[in-house]
Amino acid sequence: MNQWVYLFSEGSKEQKDLLGGKGANLAEMTKLGLPVPRGFTVTTEACLYYLNQGNQLTDEMKMQVITAVKKLADQTGKTFNDAKNPLLVSVRSGSKFSMPGMMDTVLNLGLNDQTVEVLAKNSQNPRFAYDCYRRLLQMFGNVVMGMETADFEKKITALKKAHGLAYDNELTALHWQQIVNEYKELYRKKMNREFPQDPIEQLYLAIEAVFNSWNNSRAKTYRRLHDISDDLGTAVNIQEMVFGNFGETSGTGVVFSRNPSLGDRGLFGEYLINAQGEDVVAGIRTPKPIQVLAEELPEQFQQLKMICEQLEHHYQDMQDVEFTIEREKLFILQTRNGKRTSKAALAILLDLHKEQIINEKELIQRIEAKDLAAALHPNFEEQALQKRVAFLSGLAASPGAATGAAYFSAESATEAKARGERVILVREETSPEDIEGIAVSEAVITSRGGMTSHAAVVARGMGICSVVGCEHLNVLNESRATVNEEMIEEGAILSVDGTSGKIYFGEIPMEEVTHTVALDELQAIWDQYSTIQVRANAETPRDIATGLALGATGIGLARTEHMFFEKNRLLQFRRLILADNLAERLDVLKELKTVQKQDFKFIYQASLGKATTIRLLDPPLHEFLPKSSDECREVATELGKTFNEVERKTENLAEVNPMLGFRGLRLGVVYPEIYQMQAEAIVEAAYEVMEETGTVIQPEIMIPFTIDATEFAHVRQSIEAAIITSLASKKDSLNYQIGTMIEMPRACFVADEIAQYADFFSFGTNDLTQMTLGLSRDDSPRIISEYLDAKILKDDPFQVLDEAGVGALMKLAIERGRQVNPQLKIGICGEAAAHPKSIAFLKDLAIDYISCSPFRIPQAKMSLAQAKV
């Protein structure tokens, strides 16, 4: 016989697959002796079996449910339909991974025309009893029978209007009794039958509804977006009801054991007195901050605080806890690892480590790349922000900053995104149906709801900036809203600051680096675990500063051809390559040397004496040629040449296959004066900065595209001669190194020969991949994506290092190079180096550093540490 049902006292937190996250944690908390309302779980296996067997609960399942209900009756002293002490339960979904609000819940199940009277009598509060019953009718009607919630709500609105009342809490027992009758009538009319009075029948139908909800479209969308398998199924938790709406000493709320937005220590959350759970998450009434509970119900607040601490220690993570207080007695309804912003994720892990709740290895392993990346997300520029006045504000639910066009429905947001627009979703409140719209948005704004409302929780989980509960926002319909007198039309550009909760009209410029303390602390820890250093690929002073701020130990690749893309420089470069003779070339080079020297001085000033590798020009020359007759004409005018001259020269230099043509050190062989100019500028700039600042600078000059030792030695000798002349008159000596990129398969095979002349190697895996796989860097994305779809390739080799081919060549080159020169410094500066999967392979190679774009540095360091712990 299959066991389809487990009492809470039978399970544990390890059984998430079978009992779902919520069920496993309820069982665990029961085991810990915490005040959990008693109950049982119908397993995920039962769900899958049910869904595969034509959506029918089997007799065996029903039997086991009845047995569990009986045991629950023994534990609680309450039974279904009892005339004195009726059992009432909640029915909630709970899959292995938390899917907030995606599936369904029914509360107060077990109420019917008889038991509602008993509840009224026992509680001495008929108003409460009828309110509970109408909630059951409404939830059951909606969740189990698919009726519209709005149809139910309309009845309440009409009744309030008829009596001139504004709020639900002004309705009396008689009013709720009337609503109950109207609801039952509505049910009868829509469903063509009576609302089931038998609690067991209610229970079976509710269990089926939860099982079915696994396949509703919003649950499917959520799973797709979060990469959750469709094959897991959901468990159903049936739990004795406790009532937060029993009067002024009752309440319900949701707390996080730490602040989920920023990570600060201490309880963070909200509660409502005299309310049921759904009131808090639905965002219909505005809840109070949890700290107020310390004044309203101090004992319960203290107990809640202690339990949260105990749960944090037990689960070794920040907890998201739902609780209810029924007439002064605290119950814990749920705990789970809390969703948090990326910023909070890092801060919390660091604190948990400091508080010795987790050790250093766990700290390293538990940091997720997405949190690290998001912690580096742009914010608005401080100065620009100060000049602006927000026209609206609300609760800062999820930090970050975003600019985009306002859309008022998930659908129009999704369509706008498909048209290529950046979208801000503006809603009264969000519901799980909006999930697709939220996912495509840069930010989400709502007019209602608190920090634990759906919009807040979902946006935070997805790392999307969000401001909720903007009181002055009045969403009129699906194409416009007002804020006081201002109208916001669909498509209006808004800037949203999720950290301050402020919203502005128009665009605000973004700041790029947010360099946080947490990052510094993490870097210090990571650095202890890996001997491989991380440098930055950067050549502008700004990128160099970013790289160093993000932990680079130096600059691994400054590409000098990038210095010639700007319009004036481009013209000078064209003059150089279109020159008719050496004299003309030397003329241009003289001018270029002055600007290049200044470029290099900036680099040295920015790199603060850290190792700096400057690569000599590596342009596929073809890229710098005029592209059309019109451009030839323009260039001719600018350079004072004839059109025919320029066109002829351009035709001569044009290449069919420029990536395999006139590039890299071939330029240095054919026009030695160009590389000589650069080498002179590099050492002279270093010398001057050293003199001006006193910082020791040791330039690393890197030669690209080498295929042969003689070729390399030839170029080295040519530039070294120029360097010696250039430094001859200087009184101090300058230490410099000349090394090479290893980016051609042949260079790997002859690495031992090249190593005789080179001071260092740096693998250019972009070209090495291109040459090894015969896949063009520029033209192959389509082929690669087809290969990925067909599962011929596992990863894009330009993103994840190809171990079998490129990796094998690198191993060979390292081995051969070090045979000749055991001190040979070896780095990698291709794009793939920083990918976590590449690092898993690179970590075991005898290399000194990897070099990557500045924003990837923290993640590269983290991956190195994670690969080593």
Ligand code: PEP
């Ligand atoms: C490389 O080829 O990997 C490299 C770093 O050089 P580039 O991308 O400039 O060709």
Ligand code: MG
């Ligand atoms: Mg290259």
